[in-house]
Amino acid sequence: MSVLTLPAQPGQATATLPVPWQRMLWVTWRQHRGMLIGLTSVLAAVAVFLLIAGLDVHHAYSALTACRPVDSNACAALNSHFNNAYWPMGNTVGIFMNLAPVLIGMFTGPAVLARELETGTFRYAWTQGIGRVRWTIAKLTLLAVVITILAWAFSQLFSWFFDPIMDFEGMSIVASKGVFDTRGIDFAAWTLVAFAIGACLGMLIRRIIPAMAATLGVYLALDLLSWLVLREDYPVAIDTTNASLFNGPSTPSSPWVLRTWTVGHTNWWRYIPASRFWPMQFIESGWLLVLAIALIAATVWLVRRRAA
Amino acid sequence: MNVIETRELGKSYGKTWALRDCTLAVPEGRLAALVGPNGAGKSTLMNLAVGLAVPTTGTVTLLGGISATSPAVLHDIAFMAQDAPVYRNLSVADMLHLTKNLNWKFDYAQAKARLADLGIPLKKKTGKLSGGQQAQVALTLALARRPRLLVLDEPLAALDPLARQDFMATVMTAMADDGVSVLLSSHALADLERVADFVVVLGNGELRIAGDTDELLAEHLLLTGPAADADRMAGLLEPVQVKRAEAQAHLLVRTGGVAGEKPVPPGWEAHPVGLEELVLAYLRPTNIKSSAAGSRTELTDVNR
Numbered sequence: 001m002s003v004l005t006l007p008a009q010p011g012q013a014t015a016t017l018p019v020p021w022q023r024m025l026w027v028t029w030r031q032h033r034g035m036l037i038g039l040t041s042v043l044a045a046v047a048v049f050l051l052i053a054g055l056d057v058h059h060a061y062s063a064l065t066a067c068r069p070v071d072s073n074a075c076a077a078l079n080s081h082f083n084n085a086y087w088p089m090g091n092t093v094g095i096f097m098n099l100a101p102v103l104i105g106m107f108t109g110p111a112v113l114a115r116e117l118e119t120g121t122f123r124y125a126w127t128q129g130i131g132r133v134r135w136t137i138a139k140l141t142l143l144a145v146v147i148t149i150l151a152w153a154f155s156q157l158f159s160w161f162f163d164p165i166m167d168f169e170g171m172s173i174v175a176s177k178g179v180f181d182t183r184g185i186d187f188a189a190w191t192l193v194a195f196a197i198g199a200c201l202g203m204l205i206r207r208i209i210p211a212m213a214a215t216l217g218v219y220l221a222l223d224l225l226s227w228l229v230l231r232e233d234y235p236v237a238i239d240t241t242n243a244s245l246f247n248g249p250s251t252p253s254s255p256w257v258l259r260t261w262t263v264g265h266t267n268w269w270r271y272i273p274a275s276r277f278w279p280m281q282f283i284e285s286g287w288l289l290v291l292a293i294a295l296i297a298a299t300v301w302l303v304r305r306r307a308a
Numbered sequence: 309m310n311v312i313e314t315r316e317l318g319k320s321y322g323k324t325w326a327l328r329d330c331t332l333a334v335p336e337g338r339l340a341a342l343v344g345p346n347g348a349g350k351s352t353l354m355n356l357a358v359g360l361a362v363p364t365t366g367t368v369t370l371l372g373g374i375s376a377t378s379p380a381v382l383h384d385i386a387f388m389a390q391d392a393p394v395y396r397n398l399s400v401a402d403m404l405h406l407t408k409n410l411n412w413k414f415d416y417a418q419a420k421a422r423l424a425d426l427g428i429p430l431k432k433k434t435g436k437l438s439g440g441q442q443a444q445v446a447l448t449l450a451l452a453r454r455p456r457l458l459v460l461d462e463p464l465a466a467l468d469p470l471a472r473q474d475f476m477a478t479v480m481t482a483m484a485d486d487g488v489s490v491l492l493s494s495h496a497l498a499d500l501e502r503v504a505d506f507v508v509v510l511g512n513g514e515l516r517i518a519g520d521t522d523e524l525l526a527e528h529l530l531l532t533g534p535a536a537d538a539d540r541m542a543g544l545l546e547p548v549q550v551k552r553a554e555a556q557a558h559l560l561v562r563t564g565g566v567a568g569e570k571p572v573p574p575g576w577e578a579h580p581v582g583l584e585e586l587v588l589a590y591l592r593p594t595n596i597k598s599s600a601a602g603s604r605t606e607l608t609d610v611n612r
Contacts, residue, residue, distance in 0.1 A: 018379065019410065019411060019412055023409040023410065024409075026405070026409050027406060027409050027410065030398070030402060030405070031395070031406075034397075119393060119396070120389065120390075120391065120393040121393045121394070121395055123360060123387070123393055124393050124394065124395075124446075125410075126360060127358050127359070127360065127382060127385075127387040127389075128382065128410035128411055129382050129383045129410060129411035129412050129413070129453070130382075130410045130411065131379035131382055133379070305362070
């Protein structure tokens with residue numbers, strides 16, 4: 001590009017200041033309110049179910065834990081009822097929760113840019129005074145923030161709903177994927193990254209449906225990678241020879257044993273204690289946040305350099 | 309001041325050159341017609357001018373020297389892409405608000421008044437409007453931005469004759485009232501022949517000729533004479549185009565100045581040229597049989 005030479009008076013641009021960011025609030029809302037309302041409605045409907053079912057689960061579980069004597073027939077009946085009625089329901093909702101981030105990402109991310117490219121409206125949008133870089137940054141940031149907050153709120157409700165089931169089944173809060181991924185800030189971070197993957201692939205592939213399929217593929221690969229490979233390597237593990245740590249019954253606060261080995265006659269364990277739940281959450285959410293920002297930056301770069 | 313200036317501008321997609329070595333200057337205050345067959349590079353040139361595409365070679369500047377890729381230039385130009393893309397699920401009123409929010413300058417009152425004049429209901433979704441109404445909405449939005457340069461890519465292609473007339477009337481009014489310069493592309497010359505005071509002819513990705521319409525017409529002559537004499541004359545006058553019929557030949561020549569400057573050779577007759585004839589001659593520069601060149605309003609893709 002040539003050096004911008006200051007033109008003679010008639011050749012000067014009228015406005016030198018860019019169009020303010022806050023104008024994009026209305027623009028983003030108006031153009032994506034269908035998607036935002038749809039997402040909120042689905043989450044709200046599930047939330048109502050979680051609230052009603054959650055009260056039921058909590059009630060049944062407190063009755064079960066309060067039942068004395070524990071080995072009486074009455075308590076056994078309560079136990080079996082909880083096991084038959086609530087565990088399958090909790091398990092089903094739990095599986096849905098593990099897929100929810102990628103579902104949200106697929107239905108929100110790709111359309112933001114791919115729809116403009118599919119319908120040709122980018123030729124309108126990218127020639128307005130605000131400029132395409134501001135337009136893209138503002139849209140993606142606003143949508144990412146709203147979707148992340150919605151996902152976080154939703155995961156808090158699910159965690160409350162799932163608490164008794166986790167307790168009943170003795171699922172470790174650090175070792176169990178179904179538990180760790182759906183509480184704290186992890187669920188929100190995964191949803192954010194799914195949206196960013198979707199937005200970036202929408203710009204790369206330029207068509208909504210193929211971009212949605214690609215989002216699913218990329219997300220699942222990343223999810224498996226973190227679950228099977230990365231999570232064990234977060235710098236939170238402890239080495240010990242204290243066997244008593246691993247003797248008790250399985251509970252939410254059970255440690256996650258990564259591996260065991262023997263030196264001479266001494267047995268060693270490498271494990272992650274349940275107390276390191278938050279450090280693990282921050283590590284995982286941290287790199288997911290960095291990845292999401294990088295993906296959004298890459299998307300903006302793609303928009304900027306795209307040749308029509 | 310030149311509203312558009314290109315220097316050795318080129319754009320390639322892979323190995324295909326959509327536009328090559330185009331050096332051009334369109335002065336201020338004109339309605340410049342960008343004509344050529346489909347695939348001639350008109351849309352490429354327009355996309356380069358409004359910053360939607362980045363040049364492979366050369367430069368393009370707008371409004372007296374501002375780079376087309378600089379974001380600041382978007383405050384002063386408005387672009388209406390081919391097929392007038394609008395958000396089909398938004399109402400006309402929403403499109404007004406949208407465009408207002410995306411720009412510093414937006415004459416809301418003027419846009420509303422113009423839409424009311426045209427009888428286009430604000431509450432209707434743009435997707436439900438006719439093609440002519442969609443084009444008028446897109447043009448209204450573009451003009452309400454109070455641009456100094458309006459770039460219109462094939463705005464007439466999808467319109468019926470009446471809508472074309474209405475559309476051009478709006479453009480001409482804006483030029484008269486606000487001094488907007490216009491670059492308008494079309495593959496149909498007939499609609500522009502009387503209104504375009506500057507013409508740019510593109511063929512096969514190359515600039516064939518560009519200039520003030522009146523000057524170009526004054527500089528060109530159609531010589532008609534015996535076919536037997538055509539080759540000798542062609543060698544002498546370097547015509548733009550030679551057409552041969554049975555006994556007669558037609559030579560379109562550039563006189564390089566005022567018409568009649570060169571004496572008409574004996575046995576030959578000189579006629580003034582029409583714009584359409586002139587444009588077609590530059591699009592078919594080689595010797596051709598006259599049967600292939602009738603009078604037509606659509607420029608077909610002769611280069612493929």
